[in-house]
Amino acid sequence: xxxxxxxxxxxxxxxxxxxxxxxxxxxxxxxxxxxxxxxxxxxxxxxxxxxxxxxxxxxxxxxxxxxxxxxxxxxxxxxxxxxxxxxxxxxxxxxxxxxxxxxxxxxxxxxxxxxxxxxxxxxxxxxxxxxxxxxxxxxxxxxxxxxxxxxxxxxxxxxxxxxxxxxxxxxxxxxxxxxxxxxxxxxxxxxxxxxxxxxxxxxxxxxxxxxxxxxxxxxxxxxxxxxxxxxxxxxxxxxxxxxxxxxxxxxxxxxxxxxxxxxxxxxxxxxxxxxxxxxxxxxxxxxxxxxxxxxxxxxxxxxxxxxxxxxxxxxxxxxxxxxxxxxxxxxxxxxxxxxxxxxxxxxxxxxxxxxxxxxxxxxxxxxxxxxxxxxxxxxxxxxxxxxxxxxxxxxxxxxxxxxxxxxxxxxxxxxxxxxxxxxxxxxxxxxxxxxxxxxxxx
Amino acid sequence: xxxxxxxxxxxxxxxxxxxxxxxxxxxxxxxxxxxxxxxxxxxxxxxxxxxxxxxxxxxxxxxxxxxxxxxxxxxxxxxxxxxxxxxxxxxxxxxxxxxxxxxxxxxxxxxxxxxxxxxxxxxx
Numbered sequence: 404x405x406x407x408x409x410x411x412x413x414x415x416x417x418x419x420x421x422x423x424x425x426x427x428x429x430x431x432x433x434x435x436x437x438x439x440x441x442x443x444x445x446x447x448x449x450x451x452x453x454x455x456x457x458x459x460x461x462x463x464x465x466x467x468x469x470x471x472x473x474x475x476x477x478x479x480x481x482x483x484x485x486x487x488x489x490x491x492x493x494x495x496x497x498x499x500x501x502x503x504x505x506x507x508x509x510x511x512x513x514x515x516x517x518x519x520x521x522x523x524x525x526x527x528x529x530x531x532x533x534x535x536x537x538x539x540x541x542x543x544x545x546x547x548x549x550x551x552x553x554x555x556x557x558x559x560x561x562x563x564x565x566x567x568x569x570x571x572x573x574x575x576x577x578x579x580x581x582x583x584x585x586x587x588x589x590x591x592x593x594x595x596x597x598x599x600x601x602x603x604x605x606x607x608x609x610x611x612x613x614x615x616x617x618x619x620x621x622x623x624x625x626x627x628x629x630x631x632x633x634x635x636x637x638x639x640x641x642x643x644x645x646x647x648x649x650x651x652x653x654x655x656x657x658x659x660x661x662x663x664x665x666x667x668x669x670x671x672x673x674x675x676x677x678x679x680x681x682x683x684x685x686x687x688x689x690x691x692x693x694x695x696x697x698x699x700x701x702x703x704x705x706x707x708x709x710x711x712x713x714x715x716x717x718x719x720x721x722x723x724x725x726x727x728x729x730x731x732x733x734x735x736x737x738x739x740x741x742x743x744x745x746x747x748x749x750x751x752x753x754x755x756x757x758x759x760x761x762x763x764x765x766x767x768x769x770x771x772x773x774x775x776x777x778x779x780x781x782x783x784x785x786x787x788x789x790x791x792x793x794x795x796x797x798x799x800x801x802x803x804x805x806x807x808x809x810x811x812x813x814x815x816x817x818x819x820x821x822x823x824x825x826x827x828x829x830x831x832x833x834x835x836x837x838x839x840x841x842x843x844x845x
Numbered sequence: 846x847x848x849x850x851x852x853x854x855x856x857x858x859x860x861x862x863x864x865x866x867x868x869x870x871x872x873x874x875x876x877x878x879x880x881x882x883x884x885x886x887x888x889x890x891x892x893x894x895x896x897x898x899x900x901x902x903x904x905x906x907x908x909x910x911x912x913x914x915x916x917x918x919x920x921x922x923x924x925x926x927x928x929x930x931x932x933x934x935x936x937x938x939x940x941x942x943x944x945x946x947x948x949x950x951x952x953x954x955x956x957x958x959x960x961x962x963x964x965x966x967x968x969x
Contacts, residue, residue: 445932556933603955604846606932614934 432475433572438544439536440482442607447551447569448597449489450482457481475541545570546655547607549648553622554605561596562625563632568593571644581632581641615659623665623722626652630669642676645669653705660713664722667705671729674698683824691736699733706730721756724748728764742771759786763795775803790819794829801836810837847887847956847968848936850926854949855919856894872944880928885939887927895921920949927956 433454440450457478471477536542551557552565564578579589599605610618630645646669653662674695675686709723719727728748731741749765762783770778778799786792797812813833820826873891880886892898895914902909914921923945930936933953940951956968 554933556937604932606934608932608934610934614938 430571434545434570435541435543436475436479436482437569438548439541440486442544442547444486445604445607446601449486453482453485456485479541545651546609549622549652550609550618551600551605551607553625555621556603556605557596561592562621563628564589564593565596566625566648567629570648619659619661622652623661626665630672642673646673658712660709661720661722663705663709663712664720664726667702667709667726668722668729670698670702670705671726671733674702675733683828686732694736703730724752724755742768746772759783759789760791763791767795770799770802775799788819790816793819806836806839846932847927847929847959849954849956850928850940850943851922851952851954852924852945852949853920854923854945856921869944876942876944880939885928885930887929889926891924892922
């Protein structure tokens with residue numbers, strides 16, 4: 404398309420897309436480099452510091468010397484030297500003698516080779532674990548990094564923040580905003596987690612096949628947790644980052660059905676979001692033409708891959724069922740919502756991974772199939788603090804013509820909503836329901 | 846890298862069935878044999894019940910010697926195993942196979958320093 408013929412909003416959109424692409428590329432590089440640097444020493448904080456130094460030096464020297472042919476290789480070499488200096492000074496602080504104290508530069512392979520009796524992971528003894536990494540072919544160690552961030556020995560609440568910082572390069576302050584905690588608190592949690600990784604020696608490794616069934620779920624949970632964040636006005640978009648992480652994870656693992664399912668789920672959720680809407684629009688009222696068709700196709704392809712990797716004999720996992728539910732909703736763009744399919748999927752989901760949210764969602768589906776009274780009967784017993792329960796109940800009551808009760812339930816749901824846009828939407832529906840109630844005169 | 850497995854479990858007040866004790870001892874012996882065979886066992890010790898323990902404290906500079914454990918909890922430290930393995934995952938993998946896991950909790954704690962012929966040596 405000709406740049407001059409673009410309208411101003413088009414140009415803005417293009418510029419924004421270019422910015423997003425550039426930021427994504429930078430973050431991809433960042434994650435790969437941190438993963439490689441950290442995996443070789445077991446020290447995530449040191450890897451981040453070394454890489455930050457390398458970036459700083461790039462900003463200082465590239466404008467004069469020009470961008471090197473292989474920027475990532477350049478950054479890796481500089482960061483690696485920085486790490487090496489750090490090991491040396493750390494080693495000097497100890498009483499252990501350094502075998503290669505007066506060694507030539509770290510690019511000298513002979514000097515960097517491990518001493519024959521050095522343990523495999525003892526960088527303090529002068530061993531450079533990255534000595535044999537070819538800067539032109541940087542291996543992707545982000546998978547190892549993801550498993551470290553979501554290791555069972557790491558507090559569950561810090562796993563997602565750790566991924567955002569280590570794999571995607573977000574500042575602690577940005578992560579803090581996403582989690583609505585003070586920046587200093589988040590920074591401290593991240594520092595502690597990284598210290599724990601180094602000092603307890605949590606390995607940077609992809610678990611064995613026998614450990615995978617227990618090690619993969621926390622990784623998927625942490626990525627899923629990222630998708631659920633509310634990052635309004637922040638520097639990044641959590642749903643987009645979660646989708647990116649899920650796709651990276653699935654691609655690197657290759658054959659894990661639930662990883663592909665999470666990629667599908669996050670992609671489909673993103674596809675339905677449409678452009679930055681001014682307010683909250685419930686699924687029913689969304690115009691399918693505003694959905695991103697290419698992303699829906701991409702999500703559906705991931706879902707098919709998940710089913711294929713699972714094989715016909717195995718039962719679909721929780722994320723595959725959730726992704727299938729999203730896919731059914733997305734299929735409305737070419738037809739109508741298949742409520743019967745949704746009921747089957749929710750039944751399966753409740754059998755696999757029971758949750759209050761799924762029970763409430765199933766009741767809504769029952770309401771569409773068998774009428775609102777049946778839906779109300781299918782709702783679980785009162786969940787006083789659970790906003791979706793009140794919103795679902797309100798909607799079913801309204802459909803059943805019980806306007807007064809509906810208005811009360813909508814008000815209750817609005818009070819419980821944490822998202823201002825959702826609260827506004829529910830409050831408006833409460834008012835509408837109250838206005839149509841028989842008790843209202845006129 | 847050394848890790849100490851701290852085995853905590855409830856102490857049984859009544860006399861245990863000798864057959865059960867024997868079975869537990871056999872399981873434990875086979876476990877430590879496996880550890881030894883893998884070249885990861887540094888030391889292992891099963892402790893007497895906490896009814897036989899004595900705790901020392903200084904209170905206002907004065908020595909207090911009391912019978913009983915330092916904390917009177919349902920679970921008590923019943924034994925320790927010191928392993929020398931590559932990383933936490935390896936330590937966890939061994940810990941999950943420890944017979945005392947069937948009746949209590951196992952804490953996997955990385956060591957900081959240890960002595961070799963009386964000289965302190967960093968753990969790495």
